[in-house]
Amino acid sequence: MARCMASALALYLMLSSPASPQSADGRQAELLSRMDAQSQHYADVSQKIWDLAEVGYQEQESAELLKAELQRAGFSIRDRIAGIPTAFSADWGAGKPVIAVLGEYDALPGLSQQPVPERRPVVPEGPGHGCGHNLLGTAAAFAAIAVKEHLAENKMPGTIRFYGTPAEEGGGGKIYMVRAGAFQDCDIVLTWHPGYVNRTSVGSNLANISAKFRFRGTPAHAGGAPEKGRSALDALMIMNHALELLREHVPEETRLHYIITHGGSAPNTVPDFAEGYYYARHPSMPVLDGIWARLVKCAEAGAHATETGMEMEIVSSTYNMLPNDVLASIVDRNLRRVGGARYTPEEQAFAEAIRRTLPAESLPPMGLQEQVLEVDRAHLTASSDAGDVSWVVPTAELTAATWVPGTPAHSWQSTACSGMSIGIKGMLIAAKTLALTAVDLFADAGLVRKARDNFEKRRDGHEYRSRLPLDHKPPLDYRARP
Ligand SMILES: [Zn+2]
Numbered sequence: 001m002a003r004c005m006a007s008a009l010a011l012y013l014m015l016s017s018p019a020s021p022q023s024a025d026g027r028q029a030e031l032l033s034r035m036d037a038q039s040q041h042y043a044d045v046s047q048k049i050w051d052l053a054e055v056g057y058q059e060q061e062s063a064e065l066l067k068a069e070l071q072r073a074g075f076s077i078r079d080r081i082a083g084i085p086t087a088f089s090a091d092w093g094a095g096k097p098v099i100a101v102l103g104e105y106d107a108l109p110g111l112s113q114q115p116v117p118e119r120r121p122v123v124p125e126g127p128g129h130g131c132g133h134n135l136l137g138t139a140a141a142f143a144a145i146a147v148k149e150h151l152a153e154n155k156m157p158g159t160i161r162f163y164g165t166p167a168e169e170g171g172g173g174k175i176y177m178v179r180a181g182a183f184q185d186c187d188i189v190l191t192w193h194p195g196y197v198n199r200t201s202v203g204s205n206l207a208n209i210s211a212k213f214r215f216r217g218t219p220a221h222a223g224g225a226p227e228k229g230r231s232a233l234d235a236l237m238i239m240n241h242a243l244e245l246l247r248e249h250v251p252e253e254t255r256l257h258y259i260i261t262h263g264g265s266a267p268n269t270v271p272d273f274a275e276g277y278y279y280a281r282h283p284s285m286p287v288l289d290g291i292w293a294r295l296v297k298c299a300e301a302g303a304h305a306t307e308t309g310m311e312m313e314i315v316s317s318t319y320n321m322l323p324n325d326v327l328a329s330i331v332d333r334n335l336r337r338v339g340g341a342r343y344t345p346e347e348q349a350f351a352e353a354i355r356r357t358l359p360a361e362s363l364p365p366m367g368l369q370e371q372v373l374e375v376d377r378a379h380l381t382a383s384s385d386a387g388d389v390s391w392v393v394p395t396a397e398l399t400a401a402t403w404v405p406g407t408p409a410h411s412w413q414s415t416a417c418s419g420m421s422i423g424i425k426g427m428l429i430a431a432k433t434l435a436l437t438a439v440d441l442f443a444d445a446g447l448v449r450k451a452r453d454n455f456e457k458r459r460d461g462h463e464y465r466s467r468l469p470l471d472h473k474p475p476l477d478y479r480a481r482p
């Protein structure tokens with residue numbers, strides 16, 4: 001019904017608009033209908049990346065697939081940014097403004113899953129697209145190519161760019177790309193993430209710092225000569241106890257979490273080596289610095305009390321997302337124009353089956369995927385390396401409903417949705433919204449300026465400085481190590 005009215009309206013607009021010059025609305029409609037015509041092709045690309053399911057810094061074939069699409073469309077490629085084999089950018093056009101979209105394509109270990117509503121891996125213990133990055137990268141490339149066609153057709157100046165950004169899941173690809181200056185000449189960055197709602201945000205997420213703490217002690221026979229031993233595991237346990245007490249004395253929004261990656265080799269030998277892997281998060285990087293300094297003291301306390309040695313290796317650190325009010329309002333307007341996702345009866349049945357596998361108490365209503373929600377102002381409690389980009393270039397992000405309402409990220413259910421038509425529907429919402437937004441920015445230099453002003457206001461004099469040590473290299477083998 002709504003669709004009939006929409007096409008009647010489109011027909012009315014076509015008949016009532018002058019043929020030339022075409023109205024902004026008419027140009028947008030043309031962009032959207034061209035994207036509709038190409039959507040099956042990009043659904044196939046996304047499916048291929050879902051099938052490949054390559055983990056961080058190993059996304060060779062996935063990156064090549066997107067690169068090939070962009071090259072075929074006439075984009076010129078800059079390869080191996082920051083020395084990372086799967087990081088690249090692709091440009092079309094010339095001069096200012098430079099408007100960019102971010103693409104990710106890394107999968108997650110252990111989340112292999114067939115596109116069915118029950119737990120059934122493709123490869124037991126294998127990787128899978130549980131964060132929907134197959135959709136993320138493909139939608140961004142699709143948007144970039146659609147914008148290129150629009151710029152060419154309407155003879156509009158400027159550069160549309162796609163950034164291929166690897167290893168978002170813990171490898172921090174974008175941080176090294178920022179450090180390599182890849183974003184220096186970029187005016188605006190647009191990005192999105194799969195989820196189960198359609199909305200944009202002027203909220204933020206959490207800055208984080210992660211590190212491994214290693215303790216080295218003295219081995220000894222645990223029964224025969226325990227007094228000769230100095231236990232690295234004891235040091236780690238004291239550190240963790242101190243950290244648990246610290247939780248009471250940090251700001252409420254703080255998140256602290258850890259795992260023990262090595263706790264000794266045998267109970268009858270005093271452990272001479274122990275290692276834990278820690279994350280600390282807070283909405284503000286300067287506040288997080290203070291929390292982190294106290295976490296290091298917990299580790300020092302462990303080493304001091306047990307007469308062991310301690311070393312810390314920073315693994316990663318990402319900034320919180322710096323929202324942009326100007327860009328968010330343009331994205332919101334365009335997302336409303338594109339609208340939400342309607343499920344077919346088969347998709348509806350799939351969705352209901354998926355929801356039966358999720359805890360019933362916190363399930364949002366079915367039909368949420370059809371709506372576009374109000375602009376979000378909340379702090380999310382996750383982190384992403386897109387945050388680092390947002391501190392050097394004005395950035396907007398939206399979420400599109402690629403997963404059945406209530407599906408958490410990093411679950412087999414999200415892998416399943418990302419590999420079938422429900423995921424594709426959300427991907428197209430994102431691609432269209434990104435493309436419409438980029439086109440708006442190309443058409444009006446004033447918007448780009450306003451976004452920049454808002455960026456400076458939001459940054460409030462805080463200069464971006466990654467907490468990763470300067471000599472820190474991209475951990476290209478982080479998924480290969482235990
Ligand atoms: Zn993720």
Ligand SMILES: [Zn+2]
Pocket residue numbers: 131132133168193
């Ligand atoms: Zn993700």
